[in-house]
Amino acid sequence: MIFIRKLWAIVWKDLLSELRTKEMILSMCLFSFLVLIIFSFALGTEVMDLKTIVPGILWVVFIFSGLMGLGRAFGAERDKGTLSGLLLCPLSPWGIYLAKVVGTFIFTAIMEIFTLSIFIILFNLNLLPVLLPIGLIIFLGTLGFSAIGTLFSAMSAATKSRDTILSILVFPITVPMLIAAVKATETILAGKAVAEVYPSLKILIAFDLIYLLIAYLTFTFIIEE
Amino acid sequence: MTGTLYLFSGFSITWIILFIYLFSMVKRQKSLEIQIEKISSKLEKVQNSQALP
Amino acid sequence: MTKRIFEIAFEVVTFLLMFAAIYAIFIYAPIEKTMGIVQKIFYLHVPAAFLAFSAFFITFLASIVYLYKKDQKWDVIAYCSAEVGVLFCTIVLITGPIWAKPVWNVWWTWDPRLTTTLILWFIYLAYLMLRGVVRENQRANLSAVFGIIGFANVPITFFAIRLWRTIHPVIITSEGINISKPMKYTLLLTFCAFFLFFLSLLKNRIKLERLKINTENVKAVYEEIFSS
Numbered sequence: 001m002i003f004i005r006k007l008w009a010i011v012w013k014d015l016l017s018e019l020r021t022k023e024m025i026l027s028m029c030l031f032s033f034l035v036l037i038i039f040s041f042a043l044g045t046e047v048m049d050l051k052t053i054v055p056g057i058l059w060v061v062f063i064f065s066g067l068m069g070l071g072r073a074f075g076a077e078r079d080k081g082t083l084s085g086l087l088l089c090p091l092s093p094w095g096i097y098l099a100k101v102v103g104t105f106i107f108t109a110i111m112e113i114f115t116l117s118i119f120i121i122l123f124n125l126n127l128l129p130v131l132l133p134i135g136l137i138i139f140l141g142t143l144g145f146s147a148i149g150t151l152f153s154a155m156s157a158a159t160k161s162r163d164t165i166l167s168i169l170v171f172p173i174t175v176p177m178l179i180a181a182v183k184a185t186e187t188i189l190a191g192k193a194v195a196e197v198y199p200s201l202k203i204l205i206a207f208d209l210i211y212l213l214i215a216y217l218t219f220t221f222i223i224e225e
Numbered sequence: 226m227t228g229t230l231y232l233f234s235g236f237s238i239t240w241i242i243l244f245i246y247l248f249s250m251v252k253r254q255k256s257l258e259i260q261i262e263k264i265s266s267k268l269e270k271v272q273n274s275q276a277l278p
Numbered sequence: 279m280t281k282r283i284f285e286i287a288f289e290v291v292t293f294l295l296m297f298a299a300i301y302a303i304f305i306y307a308p309i310e311k312t313m314g315i316v317q318k319i320f321y322l323h324v325p326a327a328f329l330a331f332s333a334f335f336i337t338f339l340a341s342i343v344y345l346y347k348k349d350q351k352w353d354v355i356a357y358c359s360a361e362v363g364v365l366f367c368t369i370v371l372i373t374g375p376i377w378a379k380p381v382w383n384v385w386w387t388w389d390p391r392l393t394t395t396l397i398l399w400f401i402y403l404a405y406l407m408l409r410g411v412v413r414e415n416q417r418a419n420l421s422a423v424f425g426i427i428g429f430a431n432v433p434i435t436f437f438a439i440r441l442w443r444t445i446h447p448v449i450i451t452s453e454g455i456n457i458s459k460p461m462k463y464t465l466l467l468t469f470c471a472f473f474l475f476f477l478s479l480l481k482n483r484i485k486l487e488r489l490k491i492n493t494e495n496v497k498a499v500y501e502e503i504f505s506s
Contacts, residue, residue: 148427151423151427155408155412155420155423155424158412158413158416158420159408159411159412159413160411160413161411165404165407165408165411168404168407168408169404169408169424171400172397172400172401172404172431173401173427173428173431175397175431175435175438176431176434176435176437176438176439177438179438179439179441179442180438180441182442183441183442199441200441203434203437203438203441206434207434210430210434211427211430214423214426214427214430218345218423218426221345221419221420221422221423222416222419222420222423224419227380228314228315228316228380229315229316231316231319231376231377231379231380232315232316232318232319234376235316235319235322235323235372235373235376235377236319236322238372238373238376239322239326239369239372239373242365242368242369242372243365243369246365246479250482250483250486253486253490254486254489257486257489257490257493260493260497261493261496264493264496264497264500267500267504268500271504
């Protein structure tokens, strides 16, 4: 219980500092909006089968915009020189990592909700009847993305060329998550039975658990100097 | 006949890649040797100048 | 002294085996009936793929041992193995399409094995890049963690791609090569030759890396003494 309260303190600190400037969340949302517009232009108005390409576009936008927020998780701490202060918190490195995962997750989720609403308008989709399964898929996908993203954010904070190396690290590792999430979203949008999504969901859950476990075992090594 | 061409290009590209890698290793070793040489010649100089007075 | 003789013998054996392998591939092994002469790329492609995976596996193990023991030796092994692995993986990714084009009439297909290899290649290139840009005092730790993450990604990528592939038309069902006995022996011989070649490459790369580290240490000490 105390662990959760401590964890929440760090999350709340990040949320507050973001609320003061709103710099990151605004740029993430604007960026995703722009990418969606670009996609609409690039695909033209007469797309044959919208339902087959929609999941792909959605997840590409999520990952590209999510990547903008990732670098901030540890990059900002290091820029302001507050990282050593954060590490002095009476919380294990794993706790600090988890707090950052929760923070990244919240920011990414806000961006995703925004993107999804724009998406529904632009591509004229009716998501209401399938909101629950889609929400579950997005939840699992975003959790995995935040888990590895936060880990790599801490890694790239220790490098010279932060953003470039972050995307090079994140993209190949997210491939299984992306495939499973797109496949699951596609199945749901095609109106198939929820049972058909189980294989994809299994991969998403396995992805989340494996990377949270690896982070649990190795995060100490990443922040030690 | 085209099969031979593919076969030939497959093998030659493989060997070219391997030789480029070996060559890069040799080059890295050369540069290290030059560095060692520099350090040892500098050290020698220092030793000589200290031996004089 | 005996160590030196052993090393020379090792290299001579590697060299001779390599020649024997080339002889076996081009002269001893029969030409496959359905694919024709191009099937001989098989003897290059399969051992290279096996060695690339083993190299990445060595990186994975050495990374774990490094984090456990904190001995720089293991970091060097992980690094050198990753580099040699990327080399062999590049060979696999180039010979693969050259073999596929005349046989399947496509350069590339999103088969789970092919795609997993491609992703693995990207991951270990990222590993090498990470080592290049990371701060020196954290290099070994971060790359060890990434070496572990990269290999843990292999099975999950494989399963995810297998899932994804089912909605696409299947171009290849199975490779369907009837391997005759001479082919089997040739493959075995090339396997041994490539394996020894890989070992000597890795050994020399590790030696070179140690030399580099030693030189840098000497240089640092030297500069420290003479700057004051």
